[in-house]
Structures are given as C-alpha cells and as structure tokens.
Amino acid sequence: MKSAIYTSYGSPEVIQILESKKPLPKSKDMLVQIKASSATRADTMMRAGKPKFGRLFLGLFKPKNTSLGTGFSGVIDSVGSEVTQFNVGDEIFGEKLFSNGTNAEFICIAEDSIIALKPNNISHQEAAPVCDGFLTSYNFLKDIANIQPGQHILINGASGSLGTAAVQIAKLMGATVTGVCSTKNMALVKALGADFVIDYKNNDFTKNIKTYDVIYDSVGKTNYSKSRNALKSGGVFLTPVLSLNILWHSMSNPKRVKFAATGLKKPEELKQMLLELVDFFKQKQLKTVIDKSYYLSDIKKAHHYLETDRKVGNIVLINQ
Known part of the structure; x- marks a missing residue:
C-alpha cells in the first residue's frame, strides 16, 4: 500500500x-x-x-x-x-x-x-x-465558548476549513455572526449564513470597539493584544493556533483568552461531539x-x- x-x-x-x-x-x-x-x-x-x-x-x-x-x-x-x-x-x-x-x-x-x-x-x-474543521470549531464554540443565542461572534478566517465550519455552527447555535475574509470570499461566507462580512483588506475589525461577545481567530492571523478592544466586557478570545502571545495571555488571563488543542480531549468526548455533527449533516444543516x-x-x-x-x-x- x-x-x-x-x-x-x-x-x-x-x-x-x-x-x-x-x-x-x-x-x-x-x-x-x-x-x-x-x-x-x-x-x-x-x-x-x-x-x-x-x-x-x-x-x-x-x-x-x-x-x-x-x-x-x-x-x-x-x-x-x-x-x-x-x-x-x-x-x-x-x-x-x-x-x-x-x-x-x-x-x-x-x-x-x-x-x-x-x-x-x-x-x-x-x-x-469533518474532524479537522467541524469538530475543532464545534469544540471551541460549544464547549469552550458556550455560545448562547443572541450573542455576537466574530470569526477571523471565515473562509478557511475551521472558519466555514464555524460560521455554520454559530448560526445553528443562534448567534449573530460576523465573518472576516478576503474580498473574493465574501459571497461564500455570506451564503454560509454570516450576518455581516468584513473584508480584512479594507476594514479593521479591531476598531469595532466593544462589539463582540466572542472572537474566534481560526487562522492565527491576529492576537488578543490587537483584538481585546473589540470585545465586550466579559467577552472571550479563542484560537486553536498557538503563539507566544496567546500562550502568555491564556496563562495570565484565562477567562478572556482561551487556547486549546481539540485532539487532546478525551476520545469519548470527541466521539460524542462527532455523533452530534453527524445528525446535523443528516439533516442537511451543515455542508x-x-x-x-x-x-x-x-x-x-x-x-x-x-x-x-x-x-x-x-x-x-x-x-x-
């Protein structure tokens, strides 16, 4: 073989x-x-x-x-x-x-x-x-951020593997979704369910002061230092991409900054989440x-x- x-x-x-x-x-x-x-x-x-x-x-x-x-x-x-x-x-x-x-x-x-x-x-x-994009984003949005209906989440890198999954999952969870991507991918992100789409080449989401309950940086292209002012009081910055900035802030301010390696969760927990995703796919709620x-x-x-x-x-x- x-x-x-x-x-x-x-x-x-x-x-x-x-x-x-x-x-x-x-x-x-x-x-x-x-x-x-x-x-x-x-x-x-x-x-x-x-x-x-x-x-x-x-x-x-x-x-x-x-x-x-x-x-x-x-x-x-x-x-x-x-x-x-x-x-x-x-x-x-x-x-x-x-x-x-x-x-x-x-x-x-x-x-x-x-x-x-x-x-x-x-x-x-x-x-x-599915387990690379959807399972990781499902873990971050459901278990780590505990997204609630009506919350506003910004997804940085919304046209990537994790991002396209996160846009769909966040909408299923009842959130208002802002996606950040390049100009050519804005239509796709909108079609996946995003309420608002920001072209990162022309607009800087970090200038939207106290706007988001959750910022999910799926691609590691920003960090908490740059993004903190865009978070509401009590808001959370999430990322699966480890950097020295994220490592420092996740240790010094763990309630506001969360990094996690989804693959390190217990296999039985990941399997349960995968089975939940299977149901969404069967119902054609995810693609x-x-x-x-x-x-x-x-x-x-x-x-x-x-x-x-x-x-x-x-x-x-x-x-x-």
Whole structure:
C-alpha cells in the first residue's frame, strides 16, 4: 500500500510516498480502505516544524511521528475478532491522532476511536475533513465558548476549513455572526449564513470597539493584544493556533483568552461531539466546503497550495 511520510522537517519536497504491506488489524481493530483523507494547514506546519518551539513536542531535530494526515473517510475492509460495533463494508469516517497517518491507502483503527458511520447524503470527500474543521470549531464554540443565542461572534478566517465550519455552527447555535475574509470570499461566507462580512483588506475589525461577545481567530492571523478592544466586557478570545502571545495571555488571563488543542480531549468526548455533527449533516444543516482535491500521489502539490494561504474551505486527498 502507499502512504505519505516525512522523516525530516522542511518544504513539501521532504514528503515521500512509501510502499509497504497492508497492515493487519488486531482483535479490536478494523482495517479501513481509505477513499479520501484531509490535508490541512496544521499538517504543513508540523511538516515544516514551525513554529520552532513546537518541536519540543514534535521532536527537536526530526519528527517523532513521520506520518501525515488525521481526517479520513473509507470502507471497512476487514475486522478483528472482538469488533462488535462495525461490519465489513461499512462506510465510516473520523480521525486518527498521534499514530499512523491517514494520508494512505489503508489504516488500522480501533472501533472505539473517533469514528462514525458516514451519512449516506455526503460523499467520502465531504466526510474526510469533518474532524479537522467541524469538530475543532464545534469544540471551541460549544464547549469552550458556550455560545448562547443572541450573542455576537466574530470569526477571523471565515473562509478557511475551521472558519466555514464555524460560521455554520454559530448560526445553528443562534448567534449573530460576523465573518472576516478576503474580498473574493465574501459571497461564500455570506451564503454560509454570516450576518455581516468584513473584508480584512479594507476594514479593521479591531476598531469595532466593544462589539463582540466572542472572537474566534481560526487562522492565527491576529492576537488578543490587537483584538481585546473589540470585545465586550466579559467577552472571550479563542484560537486553536498557538503563539507566544496567546500562550502568555491564556496563562495570565484565562477567562478572556482561551487556547486549546481539540485532539487532546478525551476520545469519548470527541466521539460524542462527532455523533452530534453527524445528525446535523443528516439533516442537511451543515455542508463541507471543498476547494481542491488531489490524488494521494500529488500530496506535495497539495502542501504547496496550502502554503499559498489562498485555500477556501478544505483540501482533500483521494485514492485512485
């Protein structure tokens, strides 16, 4: 089988396509034939080893985990002797963290992992990035910010993977939504449900004094120091992108500034949130925005495109 790996930090050119034997599932595992997997900006940052202080966790001189990809969607090929919740032929999707990556043709995954049956009304390509965009934003808006109906949330990076998910989720939660994006993506963000859209090239949202209950910086392009005046009294600044500014303020002012790594939550908690998202997808209340799809063999091209910062929604890798 083919899988994408990187054994040193660097540009997309460090990525290799490895040929290996198809893995064998253990008693509580399932072998999944991957139909589609996600490629994310976070993947490119880990591959590049940036920011450099992140190497304290990823590996100082070379990556500890050489695999790429977390989100996936596919078909169960075989199951271990103790698997009871799923069957051969089931279409499932989800994410696999901290182990063999999903940018591959097959993976083995435990049945109690962060996975669910794929809704019939979405494709494998639409399902593959759900845990990268929707699950992360759902965790931030529902569990961390506890968004309430009528609150005003600003989403910075509203046209990205996390942002397009956050706009839709925030509207489902009854919030007033302002999205920040480039001129060319304003129509998309509006169509996803945003009440107001700000073109960041022409307007600075940080000058909207005491306007927002929540600022969700999904792309790490601003920080609390720049944005604090735009928050109402008691407002909260959220981001999944770690920086020294965020690290300092989240420690010194934890009620106002919140950083979190969604993947570090308990798997059972993430799985419950994923099942809630499945219901929204079944009811056609959420939809995945896909910018481009690449074959797994073209993963270097996908990473190069991700680094242009022109991505809208999600990038998906498909297996031939």
